[in-house]
Amino acid sequence: MELRPYQQEARDSIQNEWKNGVKKTLLVLPTGCGKTIVFSKVIEDRVRLGERVLVLAHRGELLDQAADKLEKSTGLKCAREKAEQTSVGSWFRVVVGSVQTMMREKRLERFDHDFFDTIIIDEAHHCISDSYQRVLQYFETANILGVTATPDRGDMRNLGSYFESLAYEYTLPKAIKSGYLSPIKAMTIPLQLDLTSVGQQAGDFKSSDLGTALDPYLESIAAEMWRVAQDRKIVVFLPLVKTSQKFTNILNSFGFRAAEVNGESQDRAQILEDFDNDKYNVLCNSMLLTEGWDCPSVDCVVVLRPTKVRSLYSQMVGRGTRLHPGKTELLLLDFLWNTERHELCHPAHLIAENEEIAKAMTKQIEEAGIALDLEDVEKQAVEDVIAQREEALAKQLEEMKKRKRKLVDPLQFEMSIQAEDLSSYVPSFGWEMAPPSDKQIKTLEKLGILPEEIHNAGKATKLLERLDKRREEGLTTPKQIRFLEQRGFEHVGTWSFDNAKRLIDRIAANGWRMPDGVNPKEYRGE
Template sequence: MNQEKKLITNSNNTNLLNELTKSMKECVSFYFSVAFINFSGLQLLLDSFKEAELNKKMGKIITSTYLNFTEAKALDKIKEFNNIDLKVFVTDREIGFHTKVYIFEYEDYYKVIIGSSNITQSALKSNIEWNLETISKSDSGFIKDVIKEYEHLWSISEDASSEFIEQYQEFLKSLKKNEQSNNVIYEKQKYIVPNRMQKRAMENLERLRTYGEKKALVIAATGTGKTFMSAFDVKNVNPAKLLFIVHREEILRKAKETFETLITNTGKTFGLLTGNHKGKHEDYVFSTIQTLSRCYEEFDRKEFDYIIYDEAHHATSPSYQIVMNYFEPKFTLGMTATPERSDHYNVFDLFDNNVALEVRLHDALEDELVIPFHYFGITDIEGVNLSDISIDDIAEVTKRLKLNERVDYIIEKMNFYGYDGEKRKCLGFCASREHAEYMAAEFNKRGYNSVCLHGGHSVEERGKSITQLEDDEAELEVIFTVDIFNEGVDIPSINSVLMLRPTNSPIIFIQQLGRGLRKHGSKSFLTVLDFIGNHSKVFLIAIALNGSRYYDKESLKVAIATGFANIPGATHIQMDEIAQERILEQIDRENFNSMKYLKEEYFEFKKLNQGRVPLYLVDYIKFDGAPDPVKFIDREKTYLKFVGKVEKDDHLRGLLINDTFESILKELSSKLPLKRSYEFIILKYLLTHEEITHALAKHEILKLINDVDDDSIHHAFEYLNQNYYDSTQLKAKQKLVDYQGDKLVKTDAFKRVLANPELRSYIEDVLNYGIYRYEQEYKHNYYGVPHFKLYEQYQMIDTALLSNYRKIHTAFRGSGLLANGNDYFLFIDLHKEEDIKDSINYQDKFINEEYFQWQTQNSTSQSSERGKNIIFNKDRGINLHLFVRKYKEIDGKTEPYIYIGKGDSVAFEGEKPITVRIKLHREVPSNLYTEFTKKV
């Protein structure tokens, strides 16, 4: 065997952990020597170690006490495996220990991985690490040297006996106490700078203010630093007077301390305005809403330049509304983690629908605003059968989950996977109160100190249990709950979550997962154990974990097969084979576009909307994990018609009897999701104005986007004037504006519909939703002309609008190659429909992440002008834009194309068709390449 080498780095496509787990499956025995082992990394290898133990594969591991980084807890856990011998190299000041080597023995060869990675979650999954993998015959000189050196290290290392580990643990504890006393001094000296989220929020707030906006909302999960962000922004704006409003006094004190820490040497004074403190005359006043609602009239309406509403979802309540309607600040900021709790009002409207920033779970993980989680999807015991019942039948689900055998199984898995930190601090989410009470009782019988908490317990009872759980010295380990910890309650030190109920909502799943993701000094990751049964909605787990609001069947299957490689950072998602197969089978059977599925999705969402009919598209923005309402529009042409139909609501259906209104709503809804926001921004302005000029349109667009070119604004005006509609469209679609000179003016028909407040609210909703969703997907970037974002989804006809095409747009479809001037758009299906007998055998395929092979239409010759433009595109100034999709259709719905960027022809052969090799300007990301090429 020739010596083979491979560089292993942590990327979207693979990482060292994948290589280690794969190698352990295939090897005969293994030998590791790493400087550091902590529990965050070890937990990710536990299943591989267990499988090796069952298959009688022997292993040896050497680690060290170097820098005191190895955790005694990790050593203890390794000792539980009968097939692994463990030794520890004890370092001193003269000799360090820094090896990182993983050796795998096979029948007649060895695989050796040497590099930079220790056994920590970051080193195995997310750090910038280089590791070289070499495969050599057993008798090679290199392997002999490696084995000899390993045996030497083994001989000079100490046995990891129970006594040794206990002594090491005591030493680490004493060291930790000393470090903590030092840290107090260090924290005071620390220079605080904005994180990535805070910088983005501040930039967006400044843009909004520059263009005259006076209100904005920031949505970000608990623990991501919203208060610091607001303090940074206030420091930049430097208002003379500030008012900071919350609904709980304990939050208020922390907020005041944060502002005092950041805003120094300005001469500003800070005061509390509460029941016990009356600092109303200070420059920066921090008040509870309870106190302020009783004394707000003591202030002048323009007293404050800047007002902040923390936990702004409360701002829809009467006490907040009185205060909001009274004051007239120069700028108002709302901050919330949970915009869904908006009673009968829309919290977005209160802040003029200006969302300066939204940070959902995946964003927070990517920006390292929360800790990583290690998710283990574990097949439930055979004794729990939920296949023949509805998971909405809570009484029956509870009955079937209350099994002593299941309790033992949960404890067994809980002990196997462990947790990060000194003490287990666990939340167990149950199916019902009865189930939670049962679990707490059974855990207590088995010696695991537990309580049950639910909505029937008082605030004092809940607070007492939470305090005990967080206290390292208290015995309480687990709180079992059903209905009070999904959102809103913050227990930062939670290090374990048990999912003990069947998942019937991605929203609730994400909320429950989020309870343990708050950063805390006692943990570096969250352990999540999900016991996956055989109920009919198991696949919803995959939707929740996938993290994308907009998915199809194929992308979900690839995500599962690749261990959700798109999840950022050191987060790890692992499902056992039975759970994976069960989910994949369900996804194959389910039609995500059927009316049956859409109705189930809608009514499940309605339950989470406190049982209220979600009348507006923006209702779906409120929840992380909410369904994509555009699917409902695709079904019935307008969201209003879909709701009217599924709710059997005669009033809603009656609104659509107005033909002009229905035509306008259909026209606007058909544009969703937006690929360019200019048209909707212009129309939103016209809701409150009679006309708009080019200059005004540019001003409005620049509130939301970094830049815009004048030609695209002209094109947007022409498009809204229906210049590029075909004759059928002109007959069917209501005209909203007339292009007169350099301005757009509302038509009489549009004015008549807007005069009806109820009809107007639905039109405004579509415009707001379109703009908001566009911002989430495209941010505030300018994409030029053509207006394409890499790896975004497009249909053929979109390219006409986005390239400022000035002919009838419906001509832009049906062909694999479309052109607008020097821009050539290549639309490519990787899998052709089997029942269509093409006159040619297409050979369109990825060669690798950088090169693509494409065949022209079979009428294109090398000597034709189009042929020359393609094969000599770079010399002729022709831009080749590639759009690729895996399948033309899934579940009866036409799939969009993915834009993979521009490329240049570097080789060609053949005639009619010409086979062209294209080098892409940007390599396709590994996870997207896998999705395009992997068959599941």
């Protein structure tokens, strides 16, 4: 099977992490970008090295899918550790295992601690739980790959408490731009839904409270869906089975062809097949279809299960991001959720780099009243946020330039070299959050950066890497930036080292006074 370019890059990056001694690494690919294919190829590479591999998942469908894709893409067959099925005595080198089965002490004890050389965790955002940790700690010598579609740093920070690195990340905007996933249009429905009375459970809204809170609005939501999406193929996510069933009846009374599926549905496979074949045009479910189900023709997703968990939100929306003939975009319907807590996921969180940009995007979408392309909205929001930030930082920068310091404040350096990625950096992994090492502090000082303002090892690493790269490219040093910007020159970070040196030499030769004909505000380092 021919891998797409990003899939091959991901495969190589994962192998490199393990080769370099990083045992626990992550792969982040949006839903629909072939994560199972990538880890199947990684498994093939490890089996060729003579290794034994365990694929861990928390649901039977995911295990079946993994086994099926592995065989189709590599020819490798699997043994299973699931309920009464066991791999013990099997000669297959790959085992797919249900975490609920594998976590049991009696089951684990059938294996030596070093039995598996590599463990792949599908839907890795679940792996922080006790059940996964019990299995992972038992096979403590194995290399670990976690695979997830989680889209933002909030979830990544949780994963960073276990994983040591991010081997490869392919973002949703990149996948859409490259034509691998459907463009997304978001629309806010002008219904004020009150969630202020909804309680919390395990870091998210309590499903039972959500169901009750939604009930009074179901008729109005159905009416709005009929207004904006009656010709679309829709999946609706709801908090409770009874709410899902009730909403299905309401939708049918409006003229939709709606069906409902839940964990107890006897005819679930038939309903899903009928929906796939367009017998129904709306499918309601209570969080059943978040993982392991695909219907590429879905072109509208309605999230009526508000959540603060990015990975969950991403999974729901991911049911509609795949490409399909005749499908031009995915319409994502959002609502004016009225809650005292502001961490609620909105369409913006699928692609926004940070909360500041997400808020600006959400405001734009809410005020528009029509469906807007998420990428266009993000572009505008980024420009607005950067303009506001630059205005605030410019004032700070003026203050910094006046300080009689021998070393450059990192913020001044970042602004001068226009490094948005450095100034907005947030650590994700455990090692990144630790304080900078003594060696890092000494090197930063030597290179002219004030180390007191660098609060973690991740930022220090990024900064040192950037300084190295700038030296290779022949760009200005922090000390040159500080000297020239104190004298009123602007964006010195974009100049070459040689141009800055020539100007400093001219100033020195002129008794450290500004040479005639040089205007710092207009001078651009040519």
